[in-house]
Structure formats: C-alpha cells, structure tokens
Amino acid sequence: MINDYFLLAFKSIRHRKLRSWLTILGIVIGVAAIVALISLSLGLQATIEEQFEAFGADRLLIAARGFQGPGSQSEGITDDDISILERMNEFKTISYGSARPGEAEFKNEVKFPSIFGGKNGKELLEDTTDIAEGRYIDTGDDNDVLIGSRIAEGLFENEIRIRNKIKIAEKEFRVVGVLEPVGNQQDDNTIYITLDAYREIFGETNEVDFISAQVKPGVDVLSLQEKVKREFKRQRGDKNIEVVTPTQILEQIGSILGVVQAVLVGIAAISLVVGGIGITNSMYTTVLERTKEIGIMKSIGARNFDVLAIFLIESGLMGLVGGFFGVLLGTGISLAIGKFSTEAGFKLLVAVNPGLMLFGLLFAFIVGMISGSLPARQASKLKPVDALRHE
Amino acid sequence: MNKIKNKKIIELKEVWKVYKMDEVDFPALRGMNLEVNQGEFLAVIGPSGSGKSTALNAIGALDVPSKGIIYLDEKDISKLPESELAQIRGRKIGFVFQSFHLIPSLSTLENVMLPMIFQGISREDRINRAKELLNAVGLSDKINNLPSQLSGGQRQRVAIARALSNNPEVILADEPTGNLDSKTGAEILSLLKKLNEEGKTLIVVTHDERIAREADRIAYLEDGKVVKVEKK
Numbered sequence: 001m002i003n004d005y006f007l008l009a010f011k012s013i014r015h016r017k018l019r020s021w022l023t024i025l026g027i028v029i030g031v032a033a034i035v036a037l038i039s040l041s042l043g044l045q046a047t048i049e050e051q052f053e054a055f056g057a058d059r060l061l062i063a064a065r066g067f068q069g070p071g072s073q074s075e076g077i078t079d080d081d082i083s084i085l086e087r088m089n090e091f092k093t094i095s096y097g098s099a100r101p102g103e104a105e106f107k108n109e110v111k112f113p114s115i116f117g118g119k120n121g122k123e124l125l126e127d128t129t130d131i132a133e134g135r136y137i138d139t140g141d142d143n144d145v146l147i148g149s150r151i152a153e154g155l156f157e158n159e160i161r162i163r164n165k166i167k168i169a170e171k172e173f174r175v176v177g178v179l180e181p182v183g184n185q186q187d188d189n190t191i192y193i194t195l196d197a198y199r200e201i202f203g204e205t206n207e208v209d210f211i212s213a214q215v216k217p218g219v220d221v222l223s224l225q226e227k228v229k230r231e232f233k234r235q236r237g238d239k240n241i242e243v244v245t246p247t248q249i250l251e252q253i254g255s256i257l258g259v260v261q262a263v264l265v266g267i268a269a270i271s272l273v274v275g276g277i278g279i280t281n282s283m284y285t286t287v288l289e290r291t292k293e294i295g296i297m298k299s300i301g302a303r304n305f306d307v308l309a310i311f312l313i314e315s316g317l318m319g320l321v322g323g324f325f326g327v328l329l330g331t332g333i334s335l336a337i338g339k340f341s342t343e344a345g346f347k348l349l350v351a352v353n354p355g356l357m358l359f360g361l362l363f364a365f366i367v368g369m370i371s372g373s374l375p376a377r378q379a380s381k382l383k384p385v386d387a388l389r390h391e
Numbered sequence: 392m393n394k395i396k397n398k399k400i401i402e403l404k405e406v407w408k409v410y411k412m413d414e415v416d417f418p419a420l421r422g423m424n425l426e427v428n429q430g431e432f433l434a435v436i437g438p439s440g441s442g443k444s445t446a447l448n449a450i451g452a453l454d455v456p457s458k459g460i461i462y463l464d465e466k467d468i469s470k471l472p473e474s475e476l477a478q479i480r481g482r483k484i485g486f487v488f489q490s491f492h493l494i495p496s497l498s499t500l501e502n503v504m505l506p507m508i509f510q511g512i513s514r515e516d517r518i519n520r521a522k523e524l525l526n527a528v529g530l531s532d533k534i535n536n537l538p539s540q541l542s543g544g545q546r547q548r549v550a551i552a553r554a555l556s557n558n559p560e561v562i563l564a565d566e567p568t569g570n571l572d573s574k575t576g577a578e579i580l581s582l583l584k585k586l587n588e589e590g591k592t593l594i595v596v597t598h599d600e601r602i603a604r605e606a607d608r609i610a611y612l613e614d615g616k617v618v619k620v621e622k623k
Contacts, residue, residue: 008497008508293494296493297505298453300480300481301557302481306477383454384454
C-alpha cells in the first residue's frame with residue numbers, strides 16, 4: 001500500500017513539473033549549503049589533525065603567555081628556561097627558536113617573508129615536513145638556509161634552487177634545501193636558518209619565542225607537563241610561561257571549530273527552513289488545486305488516512321529529491337573548494353562522506369514531511385461532497 | 392427472468408439534509424422517503440434544486456443526512472463516522488459522475504486500479520481486474536493513455552470501469568450523459584443498462600427523459616421530496 005502511495009505521489013509531482021522543480025530547488029539549496037559547510041569544516045578539522053599528528057603527541061610546547069604563533073613578540077623565555085629543561089632528564093630533544101618577518105633579497109628583489117631561527121630545528125622539521133630537494137640544516141650550518149616551498153617558487157619572480165645565494169638582513173646565505181609544501185601559507189612562506197645565525201643578523205641575545213621539547217619514550221606527558229610547570233614557577237617565580245601538549249591545543253582548536261561549525265550550519269539551516277516553507281506553500285497550492293481530486297479519491301473509498309499519507313509522502317518525496325541533488329551539489333561544492341584551496345596554498349582535506357550524505361537525504365525527507373504535514377492534514381479533513389463540488 | 396430481487400437494498404426514511412448557507416438554513420432534502428430493490432434500475436428526475444444530487448450523495452455515503460435514516464444493504468449508514476463511510480463507498484458503491492472525475496495524472500489503467508488500492512488488493516490482482524474491466528468497456532487499447540488523451544465517451548467508460556473495480560452492489564450515476572453528445576450518451580446508457588441486467592442495482596439522476604424511459608421506475612423529486620413514483 002505504501003509503495004502504491006509513493007507511486008501516486010511521484011505521478012502527481014511529475015504532473016506539475018515546473019512547480020515541483022522550483023519547490024525542490026529550495027530544498028536543494030538548503031541541503032547543499034548544509035552538506036558543503038559540514039563537509040568543509042570536517043575537512044578543516046581533518047587537516048589540522050593531520051598536521052598535529054605529524055608533529056607527534058609526545059611533546060611539550062612551551063611559550064610565553066600571550067604568544068600567538070611564530071612572529072609575535074616573545075616575552076619571557078630565555079636560555080635560562082631552556083637550561084631548566086636541559087637539567088631534567090625526561091626529554092629526548094629540546095628544540096627551540098624564534099621567528100619574525102625579515103628582509104630577504106634574491107637577484108635584487110626584496111621581500112619580507114617569515115624568518116625562522118631554530119636550535120635543534122632539524123629534528124623538529126624532520127618529523128613534520130618532508131624535504132623536496134637538498135637537505136635539512138643542522139646546528140653549525142650558520143651560513144645555510146632551508147626554504148619553504150612558496151619561497152622557492154612563487155614569492156620571488158625567479159625560482160630559487162639549491163646552491164643559489166640569498167641575502168637575509170644583508171647577510172649572505174646559501175640555499176641547501178627546499179621543503180615540500182606543508183599546506184599552509186605561513187609555513188610554506190618561511191626561511192629556516194640556525195638560531196645562532198638568527199641571533200647574529202637580528203642582534204638578539206638570549207630570548208626565544210617557543211620551545212618544543214620531545215619527551216623520551218615511556219614518560220607520561222601529562223605528569224611531566226605538571227612537573228615542568230612547577231619547576232618554571234619555582235625557578236622563575238612567575239607563571240608567565242605556558243606549557244601545553246599538542247593534544248590540548250588540538251582539543252582547543254576542536255572546540256572553537258565546533259562553535260564555528262554550529263554557527264555555519266545554523267545559518268545554512270535557515271535556508272533549509274526557507275526551502276521547507278517553499279514545500280508547505282507549494283503543498284497548500286496543490287491541496288487547493290486538487291481539492292476535487294481529493295473528493296474523487298474519497299468518493300471511491302479513500303479514507304482520511306489514505307489522503308493524509310498520499311500528501312505526506314508527496315511532500316516527503318519532494319524533500320527527498322531535493323535532498324538527493326542537494327547532497328550531490330553540496331559534496332561537489334566542498335570538493336571543489338577543497339581542491340581550489342589546496343592549490344592556492346591552504347591545504348584542506350575534503351573527503352566524500354557517505355554518512356553525511358545519508359544524513360542529508362534523511363534530513364531532507366523529514367523536512368519535506370514536516371513541511372507537508374499541515375497541508376496534508378487539511379487535505380485529509382476535506383468533506384467529500386464539498387471537495388467534489390470544488391471547481 | 393426476474394432481475395429485480397425481493398430485497399430492499401436502499402431505504403430512505405424521512406431524510407432531511409439542511410445546508411447552512413451563511414446565516415440562512417437551506418433544506419435540500421425535506422423528509423424524503425424512497426425504497427430501491429436489489430437489481431432495480433431507478434431513474435431520479437426533477438428540476439434543478441429539487442435535491443436529486445443531495446439524495447444521491449446521501450445514498451452513496453458521501454454525505455450524512457441532518458435527520459432521518461438511510462439503510463444500505465440493511466445497515467443504517469446515516470450516523471457513521473467518516474472512516475466507515477469511506478469503507479462503504481469503496482466496497483458497496485460505484486460512482487459515475489457527469490464530468491467523469493478521473494485523476495488527470497494517472498493513466499486509464501491506474502485510474503481503474505485506484506479504488507482497489509484503497510481496499511488493499513494486491514498489485515497483480517488489481518492489474519488483472521482493471522485490464523478485464525477496461526476490456527469489457529471496450530478500451531483495452533487505451534490502458535496507458537492519460538484521461539486528457541481520451542474523448543468524453545471514452546472517459547466515461549473509464550469512469551464506469553473504475554466504478555466496477557471493487558464489484559459494488561450499487562452503481563450511482565449523476566447525469567452520466569450530461570456532458571456527452573446524444574449518440575455517445577446512448578452508448579453509455581446501454582453500457583449502464585447492461586450492468587443492471589447483469590445484476591447491479593442502478594440509480595441514475597438525470598433530467599433526460601430518454602434515460603428515464605429506460606428505467607424500471609422513475610422517482611420524481613420536487614423541493615427535496617419524492618412527489619411521484621412511476622412504474623413501467
């Protein structure tokens with residue numbers, strides 16, 4: 001019986017093609033917006049997680065409070081703090097460094113990319129970023145630079161290859177390596193030098209922006225985190241230093257992303273509501289138009305329930321068809337944005353998500369049914385004689 | 392041959408139907424009495440506004456009377472809830488309307504199958520029965536056509552096939568030839584008569600004297616009452 005109603009509903013939708021499609025279009029747009037936005041924010045989350053995974057969870061990240069990322073002014077961490085860590089024996093490698101925008105000159109062209117000076121930076125970079133050409137720089141390579149992919153190609157008019165010379169703050173360096181693209185503008189636009197060279201050219205003495213310390217295998221990161229905090233507090237006498245794990249940062253980003261996602265999906269949901277109102281409107285018109293048909297159906301034995309079911313299925317079906325195309329469109333849009341964004345230097349891992357697609361379909365069907373429920377109720381309650389007499 | 396059985400299939404007792412029109416009450420039926428035997432062909436005749444269609448709707452369980460009792464096959468249907476009325480319409484009554492009342496989005500075959508859907512008959516049985524009926528009304532070559540692709544006479548044949556789909560005991564026809572030319576009208580009438588001869592009780596509302604002359608009895612309506620019954 002139910003599949004007969006599906007068939008009846010389908011025939012009726014097909015019978016008034018143009019209006020059906022226009023109504024369905026409203027749902028297509030709403031579902032596409034929701035699917036695309038969820039898919040993109042999932043992609044963003046996946047991308048961030050991937051970058052952190054490469055980084056490894058067995059680390060402590062230490063920065064002065066208020067530190068917002070490479071390039072911002074460091075206040076507080078000095079070589080003395082590093083010594084505190086070095087005296088502890090739970091760490092495998094302690095990498096640290098500073099970054100700031102600096103003047104870089106290649107073939108008489110001057111740009112201001114981000115300059116990163118790192119100590120034990122080799123170990124850190126080896127974990128996160130593959131080398132495309134050449135080698136990493138190591139402690140003592142004070143005249144060598146390693147460059148991000150966009151420094152090599154894109155920043156300057158001429159492509160920079162290994163063994164090329166490049167001037168940073170008037171000091172000449174030799175390019176010894178080029179990194180693979182990381183996928184974010186910031187990192188790909190960075191020139192890596194040693195901390196000693198950095199301090200020399202920028203005239204800094206003993207400050208660093210951040211420390212990334214890798215923990216020895218078997219050491220509990222969270223209890224070490226507490227221990228380091230205590231140690232800093234005892235020896236420095238202030239709480240001006242933040243000690244976090246990559247997992248904690250990830251969680252923080254995750255919760256921010258969650259809020260952003262909720263807001264975006266909320267906005268997209270508005271368009272779906274508008275689409276739903278479109279269905280309600282169209283179904284009311286249909287009920288009016290087909291009042292006589294309802295009368296006919298009742299005269300040949302349709303119960304109120306049958307009429308209700310036929311109209312509900314009809315509106316649900318419009319939702320479903322809209323959902324189908326909306327899911328396709330939304331997935332297409334998010335894949336296209338992901339591809340475009342990755343090509344433009346901001347890596348975004350957008351994937352086809354069958355669960356999300358199924359959710360979109362079901363959701364659209366339910367929105368259709370809900371939108372159609374009032375008109376369907378009205379249709380089912382019509383008195384047969386009155387409905388038949390309707391012109 | 393005695394096609395008319397000695398059994399009352401329809402009985403109206405003091406039936407009133409009052410329509411509320413704005414502030415004024417309009418009584419369409421005013422204490423109507425009527426009896427129809429099983430297998431009978433009854434013509435109902437009367438001027439417009441005499442209550443012909445109202446009476447037919449009440450007999451066909453499309454509407455409930457304001458007062459009075461209607462027996463259909465010995466069951467009082469005058470106070471039943473809508474869901475039971477729908478069942479009665481679906482099983483015991485076959486309607487044929489003046490303007491055919493086919494569903495425009497459905498094919499001929501689907502239109503004939505529709506009443507059977509509401510009775511929960513299996514798809515296979517529905518198709519077979521519908522084809523059989525369309526064959527009987529001479530439309531076996533039009534089963535996939537939409538109503539808009541048929542002539543008036545053909546549409547009324549589809550409507551008759553549909554009325555027969557659940558094998559009802561009573562066929563109610565409201566001006567069945569009113570929208571047809573006289574030749575086609577005569578064909579439809581002979582089709583209805585054939586059904587009556589095969590045992591269906593037939594009530595036809597008309598103001599066409601020629602139809603009335605074919606009936607076993609003619610009930611004359613005036614002001615919502617049967618004023619005269621003429622037996623052939």
